[in-house]
Amino acid sequence: MAVRAGSSGKHRAATTQPLVAIVDDDESVRESLPDLLRGLGFTAKAFASAEEFLAFQDMISTKCLLLDVCMPGMSGPELQQELVARGIRIPIIFITAQADAAVRERLSQPGVKACLFKPFSELQLRAALDVALR
């Protein structure tokens, strides 16, 4: 199913809206991103840590994971490895506050669809989601 990011959510029934999960230790992101994602026609759920996400009952139904790189406890890349190890294939978009080409390189792993550098625009977010959910 091709989801057009940016296609307005109001044409879709709530139950069919794909679930995008956000894992970020930063509260600003956890508070702001879900609202924007809902505006873009997704169901959004935010988690403050990798561990919290791993404990999420409905993890399998996650269509895309917006994953912070640097977090206390399990880091973003570690969570990604863990998911691969568990055979769970969720398209991942890394989000990081460390703008560095080397970071992007390091994060190019199977299942990683894009990498967003904070701060990112709505346009960049939609483009990344587009790639992830293609």
Add this chain to the structure above:
Amino acid sequence: MSSDAPEIEIPTDVLRKWQRIVDLLANIMSVPSAVVTKMEPPHCIRYEVIVSSKSKGNPFPIDEFFAMDIGTFCETVIKNREPLLVANALEDNQWKLAPEIQLGMISYLGFPVLWPDGRMFGTICVLDDKTNQYSDLYQEVLSHCRDVLQADLQTLTRLGNELDEQVARLRELFARVPEAVAMVDRDFRITRVNPEFTKIFGYTADEAIGRQIKDLITPDDLQAEVESFMHRMVETEDVFTAETVRSHKNGTRVPVSLICVPVPSRGSGNAGYVIHRDITETKRHQEEQRRYHEIQLQLALANRNAAVGQLSASIAHELNQPLTGIMTNCATCSRMLTSDPPNLEGAREAVRRTLRDGERAAKVVERLRALFNREEPAFELVDLNEATREVIGLSLDEIQNGRAIVRTEFAGDLPCVRADRVQLQQVVLNLLRNALDAMNTVEDRPRDLLISTRRQDGDCVQLSVRDSGVGFDPRIAARLFESFFSTKDDGMGIGLSVSRSIIESHQGHLWAVPNVGAGATFLFSVPYRSHAGVQ
């Protein structure tokens, strides 16, 4: 008895005085001859007329010698060490054969003249061609003249001893001075060397004497220099010093400090002394010091660069978090306001979060400012010339890559400043880099960079960096030093503002002026009697 007369030359001024005495004697006593004789050292087998009256009929020329075994009157006085009076030798069996009779002198009055230590010097005597009883008065006069001569000999001996002592002292100094001393003649040949010369350069006195300084111990590349030193020694009387390099017999180069001491030539043919001090140790110490400073600077700059890199990464991280929130919230807010119907409640919530994130960003900046203000400078006495040289030395690659030509004009009399060495070097480095950046696009003229220092009125030292780059608009001169103001596409706009704050923390000023021609000059001045940092 008189086997070893002292070898003291009678100076001409004394001989002139004695001449006056014998002339007076001959005149007063109305005799044809008054003479002073002297035993000839070292064997005393003959004596010599050294002073003879300029009187009519005097048969004794100066410099005439008489053997000590022919029975002259003087010979007798010398041998007996007693005065002698012969009124008429022709009437005296003992003197019938006296050689003086052959010269027409038949009467004699003579006194022995002694050195202060009692050894025989010679005689003073008068002779006559007729019978002469030599009255008591005449005898007293002659005796008195003898005393005058002996007093002169005493003075000469004392002066001679003092001279000997001085010569001995000089000889000892020459032998023991811890510097290599070479005496050279007017052809710049070595005439004497001391033991230290052999120690420093490896040549014995025999090997060195007769050789030219330039051939013996001067490296090929310094021939012109040594020639000029030598000519200067001959042409002037001023002592001069120099620091240069000489070569050891084994080929190694010896850094030396030279003292050239011209000696006014008075017949001896010597042009002067060249004194060499081996400064290998001093040089090594200086080199170590320089390397230490260089490493210290490199470390400090590396640390600083690393710190700046780290800092900017963490600043970026800290600021990017709230910025993400702000951008996301604004995007959300905009969507909510434009949806149909507008979601005002949601929009208000998004704005509230935007404000909160904005405050959070402001707090990051505030923390940052506190961090920057904390660093305390470490003050020491800094030679700005030396510190600048080090910065240039470290920047050679950048200078070369920028195809720039760096010239320096350092004041020789620059006093040290109390300053944080590395901070000042940071400023010089910033100005140097700025200048290189300003000349980066210059293709139609040489990329000249002049770094100069000078002492300024008001107890300040000044450093200026003059480039031939793109220059700046005078209208923005004041803004150049503002934080985050940059005329460069990739500039951060912190170099000059940091530099200015460093200079101001040293109670100094940093400013810029456009050149009359191309480019700009950046200058700073700092007081050298500042007690900055001592508060």
